[in-house]
Amino acid sequence: MESKIGQKRYWNPLKSTVESVPNQLVISHEQPGIMSTAHWHAQVEINYVFSGSVDYQMQGHTVHLEAGDVCLFWGGLPHQVVDTGDDAMFIAIHLPLVHFFRLRLPVDIQQKLMRGATLLAGKRDAGDDQSFARWSDYLRSDDGVRVNHAIDELLLRIERIQFDSYRLVDAATTDTAPLEAPDRQSFHNIGEICAYIADNFRHDIDSSAIASCVDIHPKYAMSMFKKSTGMTLNEYVSLLRLSYAQAMLMRDDVNVLQVAMDSGFGSLSAFNTSFRKLAGMSPTDYRRSARERTA
Numbered sequence: 001m002e003s004k005i006g007q008k009r010y011w012n013p014l015k016s017t018v019e020s021v022p023n024q025l026v027i028s029h030e031q032p033g034i035m036s037t038a039h040w041h042a043q044v045e046i047n048y049v050f051s052g053s054v055d056y057q058m059q060g061h062t063v064h065l066e067a068g069d070v071c072l073f074w075g076g077l078p079h080q081v082v083d084t085g086d087d088a089m090f091i092a093i094h095l096p097l098v099h100f101f102r103l104r105l106p107v108d109i110q111q112k113l114m115r116g117a118t119l120l121a122g123k124r125d126a127g128d129d130q131s132f133a134r135w136s137d138y139l140r141s142d143d144g145v146r147v148n149h150a151i152d153e154l155l156l157r158i159e160r161i162q163f164d165s166y167r168l169v170d171a172a173t174t175d176t177a178p179l180e181a182p183d184r185q186s187f188h189n190i191g192e193i194c195a196y197i198a199d200n201f202r203h204d205i206d207s208s209a210i211a212s213c214v215d216i217h218p219k220y221a222m223s224m225f226k227k228s229t230g231m232t233l234n235e236y237v238s239l240l241r242l243s244y245a246q247a248m249l250m251r252d253d254v255n256v257l258q259v260a261m262d263s264g265f266g267s268l269s270a271f272n273t274s275f276r277k278l279a280g281m282s283p284t285d286y287r288r289s290a291r292e293r294t295a
Contacts, residue, residue: 007086009033013250013290018043018075018094020247022240023198025147026094029136031084037289038078040278042198042240043094044113045075046158048132052088056081059116060171065090068124072158074100076239077116078279091136096198098191099151101228104159112168114230119158122165131157186224189214193225194236201240202264207233238274241265245275249287256283 011033018026022042032054047054049065056063059077073079075094103110113119125131131153138150196213197205210233211221225233245263248254254262260271260283275283 008084011035011081013037013039016247016250019243019250022201022243023096023195025096025139025151027136027139028092028094029140030089032081032088032090032092034082034084035080036292037286038080038279039246039290040078040239041075041094041243043075043096044100045073045079046093046095046154047071048091048128050089050091050129050132052085052090053083054081054085054088054090055083056118058118058169061118061169063118063120063169065120068128070121070125070128070157070161071118072113072161073118074113074116091132093135093139093154095151095154097194099155101187101190101194103155106162109162109168111230112170115170117168117170119161120167120169121161122167125157128157186228189216189221190225190228193221193233197233197237197240201237202244202262204264204266205237237264239278242274242278245271245283246279246286249283250290259283 009031013036016039018041019039026043038057047065047070049067049069051067053067054065056065057080058073059079062082063071063073065071100110100113105113109119135150135154138146141147192214193210196210200209207218207222211218214221216224222233225231225236229236231239241264245259245265248259248262249256256271257268260268263271265271265274272282275286279286281289
């Protein structure tokens, strides 16, 4: 059972599933839980707050959400709910990355999101309570037609943010190379690449195998992916492996070496180095921290 202090809930990492299923849509429609440590996942995350408030610590910035707020961020960077209102209720929709590339957003917004910014709608919509409640029902149904309809409507709602006032919250601006706006074929290729990696990241895959899934040259695949997402193919493969490893560390009583091997890393040293780079701590310390507030 998840622990509570007063009316606030604490997130139980043992019940979290989003980290281990990078190519699946995951919905959380509930009271948000305060997190003892940050987590990350390969999906983009859309939050809508029905009531109360939610405070996030992102990588390099904080976000405060009130009732009626809509936000989107890429879950591939560590993020953590650090506080909530007593009466908080929200929906967190975790969309596979392929849907991010379906969004018709300006390239500068896409670039900042992929590099860790949070997009917040500046104008509240009186219809959002009803819409997000309906999408929640549809997305959690077994009806594929309803699920796809809800995804299409949800993406349109996010695209509409650009036509009203909005905020992009991030860390201090740094000089970075601009992303290249993918054309229609590149969008399709990136989606196919993400799906292939999500299905095969636990195996020994390289750029040639990845490029073959869309029948393009490996060098072109690497260049296209980097220019469009800001990540290399290796970085994205590592992210999925680390997300899967994170899930194992939170839920399974297996040793760290077994986690490293089962999540696709070829060695314990490579796993430890990658994990420390993302989480800022060792896998063992992360497991201990993530389980502190479970009951």
